[in-house]
Amino acid sequence: MSTEAESPVAFDVRGFTASAARAYNRRNTKFSVLFIDLYNAALAAAIVLALSGSTVYAVREQLVEAAAARQQSPVDEQWAVIPPPVLLAACSAAGLLAVLTFARRLGPVSVGRVESQWWLPLPVARRPLVAAPFTKALVLLAIAASVAYLPLSVLTLLETTVTGHVAGAAVFGILAAAAGLLAAAVQVDTGRRRRTALAVVVLLPAVLLPLAAASGHLWPLVPAMTIAAGAWWHVSPRLSGIPAAELTRGGAVTGHARSAAFLMNTNELVQALGADSGAEPPSASRYTTRLFAARPRSTAGALLQADVVAFLRVPRWWLPPLLWLLPPIAMLLAELTIPTILQLGVLLLAAGGAASSAGTVARQTAAVPGLDKLLPMGKASVACVRMAMPAVTLMVWMVLLTAILALFGIADWRLVLLGAIAGAGLAGSTLRSAYKPVPDWSQPPVDTPFGPVPRTQLSALTSGTDVLVVSMVPLALAVYLGQVTTVLLAIQVAASAAAWIAAMVSLSRRR
């Protein structure tokens, strides 16, 4: 093979594509349309900023008042109370680990479907093709992370100045970019487990840096930038070596996630973000194989058996529900007197997350309608069986959560019983959400207080969430009141039964 054959062609593929696209867009975009688009985008951004800013400010005022009134945390065990800086550091760590995990799933270095067809087969160096979009993504990630950090900082560090909050947010943004770069380091190297562990070891102590910056120091910028620069120094020369198959995989996941987010299809979004990055295939352990080999006594038993085996074969199925236990516990143990509405919101969010993470198999079966018709069973019976495994998981999840709440004196131990019943009801949310209707974008929109919303999109958005709220209201009331009454228990039974019925109706209506 000659040297010429081995050397890349010196042609700026990216520059050519960008300039041709720019010229086409200039020719075909009217100034008035561009102006309206920009105006709408600026208006939307201003509204979101104003709403979220005023909410944060209002919550902060309540926290300040509660602190001034020396209100105590509802937790009896004062040794377990989490001071605000520790809570912020824990949130930061969770955020950085989330960036590391999801960035790896999305690539983070990737090319889209079009680029993989037209760019990757060319005998040109690949580094310029991927470096620029990756850098742009890192900058956007840093900005988004800083913006997301700011309200957390404002709500937890009540004594800090505005400059301190901004400095902390800036340092966190740099760390988020570093997490993206460390995800790329995992992508470019072999020995992924070791690299991931190293990335975690580097990132976790760094969560203290934004706190130091918030207290008025500038030096935290230096180690944060050093981590980011070190990761860039490692990744940058290796960008050319990422296999085309891996670039295309990342691009496919990113495209899937982006279109799901655009269409507000949460099931698809969860599916896209849950996509395995190739590191670990679904496991068919000896245990699940033996379980599947056991002869069921009935048709429903066969379906249940298949569901249980499929569920247990989901890689690390136990991890997301465990992680979703942390936000309500952290909020409960926080030294700050967090407003009740926010507490209940976090409780609902965590329950929704746990219910969704128990729905992997339900989402898979919902995507293949023929599966539900394989066995001679009515749709309602199929729905009941499909809810069994999520119900068991969510009952265990709720028992754990409510036991911790009871342990810290939020309510008496009957809360655990209430939680178990609520957990069973949450399975209805899992199934209803998995089997939610596909949005029909051809239908005209309906007016709502938030502007026109496509007609079927409303039902797609609320399907599952409605049942979640119904299942959680009695439990939330018990947490709010700090006691569990017989009436509440009875209401909880009714609410959970209603959730199951709603899920059965959802599945029965599907063709």
Next chain:
Amino acid sequence: MEDAGVLEVDDLVVGYSGTPVCGPITAQLDPGGILGVVGFNGAGKSTAARTIAGRQPRIDGTLRVHGLPADEDSIPFRRQVAAVFDEDAFFPSLTVREHLLLVASGHGIDQPETAVGEELEYFALDSRADVVPGALSSGQRRRLTLAAGLIRPSSLLILDEPEQRLDPVMRGLIAQRLRGYADDGGAVLLVTHDPAMLTSTADSCLLIDEQVRHLPPHEAAKDIAGQ
């Protein structure tokens, strides 16, 4: 570059995630040769073509292009091997002409505009050269992807069912072009369901069925017609 043996395949088994789809395949393709690949749907023809194009790992056997392993990440391999699969993705803001210019320039062709003009004329896309692919018909988009595969220099051309979505006249032109490519010293791996295209172009043929057999193209064409 060695003259003999553009493509050497020995007991090649292809598939996904370690599960074989077809094989073992043994074949050799020399400069000027056109090897047809036929078989029923799902037999693994496209999987074999993608593996030979270096787009997915082989499961077993030997696969060499010009004596080197098939690897789409290697620049020498990308210079030598042109592959056209049934992919239908285009830049939404690049015109037909600009798509071809991108490929021609990316392969270091000296006068890309001239080469693009010739291909546009050959594939009857000259009247649509300055529109974006989104404004083309399905068959015209297929012609664009074929033009992109043929505008660039290569020594091995892999085509996966190029007849799809094309009218009979264009199918004839493609067959003629493939013959010309081979006469100029190129080698072609042609996966097809079209008996006429097979018999008018291929020198030899692989029938991928329950087992892989070498057949003369006219016998393989009868087999396809029977399917």
